[in-house]
Amino acid sequence: MSYLAERSVTREDEDSSPFLLSEESSKDPTRVYHCSDEFEPISDTDNPQEWPLSYKRGIVALLAGSAFTVTFNSMSVIPVANQIAEDIGNVDGSKLVSALPVTIWELGEATGCVLIAPLSEIFGRYRVINICNAIFILVTIIGAISTSMEQFIISRALAGMVVTSNVLNPAIIGDIFPPEHRGTALSIVQFAPVLGGTIGAAASGAISELLGWRFVLGTSILLASVCQLGFLICYRETYQPIILRQSQAALNEKLARRSSYDSLEGMSCLEPGSTSIVESLLRPASVIGDSGVLAAVSVFGSVLFAHYCVQNVTLPPILEDTYGMSPAEAGTAFLANGAGSIIGIVICKFTIDRVYHRLRTANKGVGLPEHRLPMAIVAALMMPIALALYGLCAEYRLPLGFFLVSVAWTRLSIVLGLVPLMAYAVDACSLYSASAATGIVVLRCIAGACLPLLTVQMVECVGYGSSYVLLSAISLGLGLIPVLIMRFGPHWRQRSRYTS
Helix, strand or coil: CCEECCCEECCCCEECCCCCCCHHHHCCCCCCCCCCCCCEECCHHHCHHHCCHHHHHHHHHHHHHHHHHHHHHHHHCCCCHHHHHHHHCCCCCCHHHHHHHHHHHHHHHHHHHHHHHHHHHHHCHHHHHHHHHHHHHHHHHHHHCCCCHHHHHHHHHHHHHCCCHHHHHHHHHHHHCCHHHHHHHHHHHHHHHHHHHHHHHHHHHHHHHHCCHHHHHHHHHHHHHHHHHHHHHHCCCCCHHHHHHHCHHHHHHHHHHHCCCCCCCCCHHHCHHHCCHHHHHCHHHHHHHHCHHHHHHHHHHHHHHHHHHHHHHHHHHHHHHHCCCCHHHHHHHCHHHHHHHHHHHHHHHHHHHHHHHHHHHHCCCCCCHHHHCHHHHHHHHHHHHHHHHHHHHHHHCCCHHHHHHHHHHHHHHHHHHHHHHHHHHHHHHHHHHHHHHHHHHHHHHHHHHHHHHHHHHHHHHHHHHHHHHHHHHHHHHHCHHHHHHHHHHHHHHHHCCCCC
8 A cells, every 4th residue: 555745846937736756757866755745656556545335334334333332331320320320339329429430531542642643643543443442442341340439440441441432433534535425424423422322221221120230241341342453354444644654565575666756755744753753742732732723613513512512411310300200201201302413413413414526526526625504604503592482481481392493403413513523624625634533532522521511500690591592592602613614724734734
């Protein structure tokens, strides 16, 4: 597998367009070869975007399976958290101890993704995914056989730290699909965790009643092992610089036979040490800090995701206290969340790529990352109405049907906003899409931890109605972000070396 970026420089003219090696060019002693950010494949089979569609669909299936397993593992512990605390923690349903296995996962995930994305840009997606998956299985086994609450909580933190799906799945989609086909693939990959979370929360109760809570984690171990086997056997490296580096020896040998040059010493990006590990680890912060556009997108996406967390915190007490539902009945009402998510994923699947095609055609055949944002603008307009309806239903006990519609509407708005934003980050950052996704995920986790706490405090002070009207107004103001980026983003992106 090989990629070659070639830029020819002569004393009389300069041509920065990448092109394939030819005998004529290799014999010209005035040409100097060095590395560019663009890559031309030596053969179509070496280019991930030229791989057979059936194989790329298989990779998408692997990514979706991994995302399903991770969310299944995360959400399946929630219904049995009290049981775990009572069994190995000797605590009778302490809210703090019961919540730790859930919250510590999110903390670990926010920490781990800062390392995972840069490491994938140094050592490649293949190595990082397989090593992290193996550690994920190991620490989940430790959690399943834990004999103390401390041991279990540490295992959950480590499991969250090695989750790769949030940051690497969008980047891998960007590696193997051209921009006009990424929306559909991203929608499929985003649907898997929605399904995994729903099934995980629903199945864990039945599994724990029949076999015990340890078998809940045992199911996660089985699913993760199947995914790991698939990655080991079927997955190939997709990150272009790593493919280029792996091909250096073969390229040197070919060039030595065809010209007087016997190496590609000028191509500094082929050298493993050309980028320091420290520089790579700091890149997610550099990408977000250097690009005002990505920072703005991250803020908008973080608030959207935070409303997902707020809804998970406020929905059970509203259903049980305001509408007098039992815990079992409240569990069935959670299906409105799944319904909203599924509708949003289906809409994204059938619209994101089609809108991109039309806007690219209208732009004289030139596709821009901003062409991903129309659905995010729709979500920005829908979210304030959904939040206001949600709060007013909870405050004045409007009919349950209206409340469930607001629940589904809120989740629909969240999905319609987040999927296009991740596609935008992949298109805008290209080779550094994993680092961009990391910056977005970290800010998202911080917002997801803070906004629910603030919302609970506001509800206690002024009630659901006033609190959610305020959140609705804030959401409406932040809705200007995708509108402004859609209009001025192509110019603003040029100010950053990562998105220019």
